[in-house]
Amino acid sequence: MRKLLVLVLALLLFSNLSGCAEPEQIKYDRDFFAMDTYIACQVLSADEKLAVKALDAVEAAFMDIDRLTNRFEQDSEISAINQNAGIAPVKVSEDVYSMVEIALEWSDKTDGAFNILIGDVMDLWGFGSDQPAVPAEAALAEALTRTDYHKIMLDQENLTIYLPEKGMVMDLGGVAKGYATDKAVAALKEMGIENALINAGGNVYVLGSRADGTPWKVGVQDPRDPEGIKAVLQGENTAIISSGDYQRYFEADGIRYHHIIDPADGYPARASAGTTIIMKSATIADILSTSLFVKGPVEGIKLAEEFDEVDAAMIITADGKIFGTKNLNDYMAEN
Ligand code: AMP
Ligand code: MG
Numbered sequence: 001m002r003k004l005l006v007l008v009l010a011l012l013l014f015s016n017l018s019g020c021a022e023p024e025q026i027k028y029d030r031d032f033f034a035m036d037t038y039i040a041c042q043v044l045s046a047d048e049k050l051a052v053k054a055l056d057a058v059e060a061a062f063m064d065i066d067r068l069t070n071r072f073e074q075d076s077e078i079s080a081i082n083q084n085a086g087i088a089p090v091k092v093s094e095d096v097y098s099m100v101e102i103a104l105e106w107s108d109k110t111d112g113a114f115n116i117l118i119g120d121v122m123d124l125w126g127f128g129s130d131q132p133a134v135p136a137e138a139a140l141a142e143a144l145t146r147t148d149y150h151k152i153m154l155d156q157e158n159l160t161i162y163l164p165e166k167g168m169v170m171d172l173g174g175v176a177k178g179y180a181t182d183k184a185v186a187a188l189k190e191m192g193i194e195n196a197l198i199n200a201g202g203n204v205y206v207l208g209s210r211a212d213g214t215p216w217k218v219g220v221q222d223p224r225d226p227e228g229i230k231a232v233l234q235g236e237n238t239a240i241i242s243s244g245d246y247q248r249y250f251e252a253d254g255i256r257y258h259h260i261i262d263p264a265d266g267y268p269a270r271a272s273a274g275t276t277i278i279m280k281s282a283t284i285a286d287i288l289s290t291s292l293f294v295k296g297p298v299e300g301i302k303l304a305e306e307f308d309e310v311d312a313a314m315i316i317t318a319d320g321k322i323f324g325t326k327n328l329n330d331y332m333a334e335n
Contacts, residue, residue, distance in 0.1 A: 025195065025211055030055040034062040035070075035177055037201035043188070044195035044211055057187035058198060065180035068096050069172040071119065072128060078172060082119065086166030089155060097159050099172055099179050099283070100152070106287045107149050110303065114291035115263035117147040119169030124266075127259045132250045134257060140266035147263055173259075177203045178241060178286025185282070202242040205282050206235050217333045221246065223273035223316055230274070230316055234333040238311065239282035243289035244274035245318075260293050271296025274316040278331055279309050288313070297323035 025044040028051035032039055041058045045051040068077045077096045084090050092100075100116065107114045120143040126132035146168045153162040163170060177200045185205050188196050195208035197216050206216035215234040222228035223246045233240050245268065249258035262269040275293045277285040288310065292300035297315040301323050304313035312331050315323045 026051075027211060028052065028055060030059065032059050032062070034059075034066045035180070035200065037177065037203075039198070039200045041184075041199070042197045043193055044208070045193060050191060050193070054188055054191050054193045054196070057191065058184040058196075061184035061187055062177075062180045062200065065095060065176050065183065068093060069099070069176040071169075071171060071173075078170060081161050081163060082169050085163035085168045089153065089158075089160035089162035091158065091160050094159065095179070095183075096172075097154070097156075097161065099175055100161055100170075101154060102179075102283055103172070103175050103287060104149060104152065104154075106284060106291070109307070110288070110291040110295065112149070112263055113294040114174065114287050115147055115149050116170050116172060116174070117149045117152070117163075117168055118261050118263055119171035120146060120167065121261055121263075121266045122171055122173075122259070123169065125257065125259075125261075125268075127248060132257070134252055144263075144266050174290040175283060175287050177201070178239065178282040178284070181205050181239065181282035181286075201247065202244070203282065203286060204240045204242075205238070206240065207237060209236060215333070220274070220276050220314070220316075222320075223318070224320065230320075231276075231314065231322065232333040233276065233278065233314075233331045235278060235311075235331055238278055238280055239285040240276065240278050240331075241282060241285040241289045242274060242276040243293050244316075245272075245293075246274070260290055262294050269294040269296070271317070272300065272315050273318040275300065276314045277304070277310060278312040280311075281309065284309060297321070301325055 023046035025046050029042040043051045043054045070076045071078050077092045080090045103116045124135040151164050198205045204218050218233045218240045219229040220231045222230040223244050245258035249256050258268045260269050272293045275289045277288045279285050300315050304310045304325050312328045313325045
């Protein structure tokens with residue numbers, strides 16, 4: 001009897017102690033608008049002040065990168081680069097310099113499917129304006145003569161970027177959200193946040209796990225059903241980044257014209273409807289979600305298999321078929 005009492009007391013004490021050692025993590029969330037996208041962030045923490053600071057840091061990371069890379073703001077660094085095309089090199093921040101450097105590296109690795117000189121072509125289509133429309137073929141052909149990204153001149157010592165021909169227009173829309181995501185995650189880690197989720201319009205990063213210790217789950221939108229989920233993916237400490245022809249588009253004569261351009265002909269790429277990349281770097285995942293979309297399901301998946309950094313990739317076609325890397329199943333959740 002006495003023994004039993006001691007055991008019960010010990011158990012009570014133990015449960016109490018363990019309760020003290022692990023204060024409950026509470027979910028704090030915040031939604032904000034940046035980079036033309038609603039961004040949703042959740043942070044788990046036992047410390048409310050820290051959680052608020054962490055959410056502030058995430059918001060600041062997106063606002064900062066937005067300010068630097070917004071082509072439609074006259075005083076952004078990207079505007080300075082574009083205004084000085086054919087005139088002079090422009091001194092930039094380390095963030096813009098390294099975004100451009102990484103983008104150019106992966107342009108080559110994707111055989112030019114990723115091309116940050118697509119800005120002029122984007123403008124001809126009117127993406128970013130209120131009235132997008134199909135441009136004249138001659139105008140597209142003319143704009144394509146100024147998209148040779150190999151001509152971009154970087155000077156690492158002086159941190160300058162130079163577009164050597166007048167009319168060249170740089171657009172970082174395919175990489176900036178991923179880059180901002182990496183910056184936000186770095187800030188969270190520095191603050192000691194271990195569990196969080198950032199979703200910038202399908203540009204997701206999952207840090208640690210959910211409050212109950214199970215992995216964060218990420219629904220991949222069905223490209224042809226705004227309410228539907230095509231697959232549920234899960235992961236820990238990884239970017240899970242999607243691009244799709246459903247994110248920004250207009251329709252004319254029954255054809256969907258969207259914002260991911262095939263640099264080979266200046267038209268919206270047709271072979272894919274959605275792509276998702278799972279890998280540690282959100283910057284590169286963002287680049288690849290755009291460029292593998294251009295490559296299409298067969299070539300795109302083949303290329304993804306060649307990159308060691310890529311953990312898994314998935315491409316959905318307009319008729320709803322799913323193409324994936326060999327290990328895609330390892331990341332598929334039950335739902
Ligand atoms: P995402 O939503 O990440 O797929 O990026 C789409 C954005 O990237 C577009 O809104 C353009 O700003 C830019 N973009 C479109 N096509 C390309 C391309 N082939 N290479 C690089 N950037 C592109
Ligand atoms: Mg992208």
